[in-house]
Structure formats: C-alpha cells, structure tokens
Amino acid sequence: MTIKKGIRFITLKSVGSYINFLSYVRPKKAVALSYALFSQPRVGRLDKNKLPKILQxxxxxxxxxxxxxxxxxxxxxxxxxxxxxxxxxxxxxxxxxxxxxxxxxxxxxxxxxxxxxxxxxxxxxxxxxxxxxxxxxxxxxxxxxxxxxxxxxxxxxxxxxxxxxxxxxxxxxxxxxxxLKVLIDNYISMLSLNTKIFSLLESRFIDRFNFKMEDFxxxxxxxxxxxxxxxxxxxxxxxxxxxxxxxxxxxxxxxxxxxxxxxxxxxxxxxxxxxxxxxxxxx
The missing domain is CATH 3.40.50.1820 (Alpha/Beta hydrolase fold, catalytic domain)
Structure with a gap:
C-alpha cells in the first residue's frame, strides 16, 4: 500500500468510526454527515474564467x-x-x-x-x-x-x-x-459504517426521494x-x-x-x- 493510499485508508476509517459513534449519541447528525459525504462531490467544479480549452x-x-x-x-x-x-x-x-x-x-x-x-x-x-x-x-x-x-x-x-x-x-x-443499493453498500464498506447507519440512510432516501434503495x-x-x-x-x-x-x-x-x-x-x-x-x- 502506498503512503498516499495508506493515509486515505486511515482517514476513511476514522471518519467511519466517528459516524458510527455519532449514530448512537446523535443519529440525526450521523445520517446528515454520512449522506453529505455520499452526495457532495469534492472535485469537478469549473471556474467560468478558466474553462478547459475544449469548452471555451x-x-x-x-x-x-x-x-x-x-x-x-x-x-x-x-x-x-x-x-x-x-x-x-x-x-x-x-x-x-x-x-x-x-x-x-x-x-x-x-x-x-x-x-x-x-x-x-x-x-x-x-x-x-x-x-x-x-x-x-x-x-x-x-x-x-x-x-x-x-x-x-x-x-x-x-x-x-x-x-x-x-x-x-x-x-x-x-x-x-x-x-443504488450496490453504491450504498460499497460506500458503507469503504467507511466501515455500522448497520444502524445503513437503516438511517435508507430512511433518508425514502423521506427525500420517496423510494426504497432496492427499487432504484x-x-x-x-x-x-x-x-x-x-x-x-x-x-x-x-x-x-x-x-x-x-x-x-x-x-x-x-x-x-x-x-x-x-x-x-x-x-x-x-x-x-x-x-x-x-x-x-x-x-
């Protein structure tokens, strides 16, 4: 494992541990954080004044x-x-x-x-x-x-x-x-999240989009x-x-x-x- 991959692995596991801890003490915060990490891209934004040449x-x-x-x-x-x-x-x-x-x-x-x-x-x-x-x-x-x-x-x-x-x-x-369930399962295993978070996320999807994960x-x-x-x-x-x-x-x-x-x-x-x-x- 390279140093960069190792750091990412440790970071993911520590984020996961924190969310798992929150799931018992502050479940609403736990689901908000786990959903945000799942749905908010970290890269991919474009500055209209510095567009890639292909889009100019x-x-x-x-x-x-x-x-x-x-x-x-x-x-x-x-x-x-x-x-x-x-x-x-x-x-x-x-x-x-x-x-x-x-x-x-x-x-x-x-x-x-x-x-x-x-x-x-x-x-x-x-x-x-x-x-x-x-x-x-x-x-x-x-x-x-x-x-x-x-x-x-x-x-x-x-x-x-x-x-x-x-x-x-x-x-x-x-x-x-x-x-969608496969994406969520991969995400949960990547962060080592507990089953409580899975059911909280499932409820979040039903509330937000009115469908169950397996139906998507x-x-x-x-x-x-x-x-x-x-x-x-x-x-x-x-x-x-x-x-x-x-x-x-x-x-x-x-x-x-x-x-x-x-x-x-x-x-x-x-x-x-x-x-x-x-x-x-x-x-």
Whole structure:
C-alpha cells in the first residue's frame, strides 16, 4: 500500500468510526454527515474564467430549474443532435477525447454539467435531480441520441424511465452502475459504517426521494425501454463493477452489450468509439 493510499485508508476509517459513534449519541447528525459525504462531490467544479480549452469555443446556455441552475455547452453541427451526460466528480470537459469521433458525423453535440459539478449550482448531487436537468435540456435541444458515462449513464437510464416519450431514440451507456443499493453498500464498506447507519440512510432516501434503495435499479428501469441501447463496460473497472453493466443490459430488450478489457472506468478507446458511432448511425 502506498503512503498516499495508506493515509486515505486511515482517514476513511476514522471518519467511519466517528459516524458510527455519532449514530448512537446523535443519529440525526450521523445520517446528515454520512449522506453529505455520499452526495457532495469534492472535485469537478469549473471556474467560468478558466474553462478547459475544449469548452471555451462553445455556445453556452444557463438553464434555471426551480432553485437550481445548470450549464450546457454546444458544438454546432447539422440537424442530428447528441446529448452527452458525464459522471461523478467530473464535468462536460470529460468528453474531450470523445468529441472528435462524434464530430466526424457532422452532428451537433451538447454537453451538460451535472448538479454540483462544472458550472451548475448546488452542493449535492443526486440522480433524480440530474434526470430533471437532462429533461430540460432534451426539451430545449430535442436530441435524438444520448450518451452517458458512469453515474451520468445511470441518470440517463432513470430519465428514460421517467420520460419515455421524448425526442431520444437511441442511448449509449458507458461504465454505469445499475443499483443504488450496490453504491450504498460499497460506500458503507469503504467507511466501515455500522448497520444502524445503513437503516438511517435508507430512511433518508425514502423521506427525500420517496423510494426504497432496492427499487432504484437500472436493471428494473431498463425492462420498460423500447428504444435501442448500447451498454459497454470494462472487466477491469475498479469504480463500478462489471456486473452492474451486465445487469442493465440483461433486462433491456432492444440492447447490445460490449465487454471491454483494460480500459478501466474511463472507457476512452478508438475501437470502442467506432462501435458507438456504428450503433448511433446505423438504421
């Protein structure tokens, strides 16, 4: 174990021990802290005066949604529009390697910043809010194609479940988780949290979003889909288990699954992009 990893391990365990202690003496504070750690990204913000080069020469639009605002970036092309949805602790600039491949098709490309990421507002990230942001962007731009990476892919799946009758007629999901419960279980084991915290978090999700953890499942949502889907996942993904991608594909009637090797969680690869393009632009 490297020194850096060792320090992170000790820090995580001590944070976990503190939350476990709080769960007995101040359960409300314990659940607030554990939920905040789970839902607040530490990186991924963008300063509008220091935007990455890839985002500088784009048409930008800020959307307002209830008390939130979110940012989009547009690379102008033809009438075909592709919406790009990034993942956790990232932002619209993560598509830098993807863009040249998509732009060969001549399409108009739109990328979105998630809640609490990029130039979008808020401290908290959650999939239901991200799905609402996606829907506002879909209503405005009318894309026919959508690509989501990681938890952005999970948000695309949830969006399609909530809003099945939009302009979107094909979806690509890269390295995405299926089940919220798996994410929570991983988080709990990473911090060595006790079972009391698990049940407190479960209650928090029911109060906040009106669903149980096990009901929030890409595998369940995808069983309702009629649009074609391409799901790609890497066997060496250390962030989201390979099985998660397989789960989403297993219930999606009109889908194909691509197993990649050695790409990790990033999923940047010329050969994979060629398959994505072939899928998006085949009749």
């Amino acid at each position: 020469n784009t048409e930008k639009e800020t959307f307002h949604h209830n008390e939130h605002h979110f940012q989009t970036y547009v690379w102008k092309g033809n009438e075909t529009k592709i919406l790009l949805v990034h993942g956790w602790e990232s932002n619209a600039s993560r598509w830098k390697k993807t863009l040249p491949h998509l732009q060969k098709s001549g399409s108009t490309i739109i990328a979105i910043d998630a809640p609490a990421h990029g130039q979008s507002s808020g401290k908290e990230f959650n999939i239901p809010l991200y799905a609402e942001f996606i829907n506002k962007a879909v209503e405005k731009y009318q894309p026919t194609l959508i690509i989501g990476h990681s938890i952005g892919g999970a948000a695309c799946v949830y969006h399609q479940y909530l809003f099945p009758d939009t302009s979107i007629n094909k979806m690509v999901i890269l390295g995405a988780p299926s089940d 499942s890409g595998q369940k949502f995808a069983s309702q889909f009629n649009i074609p889907g391409l799901i790609a996942h890497d066997t060496a993904d250390k962030v989201v288990a390979f099985e998660e991608g397989k789960k989403i594909a297993s219930n999606w009637k009109n889908s194909q699954f691509i197993e990649t090797k050695g790409l990790g969680h990033g999923m940047h690869d010329d050969e994979l992009y060629q398959k994505v393009i072939a899928f998006l632009f085949s009749e």
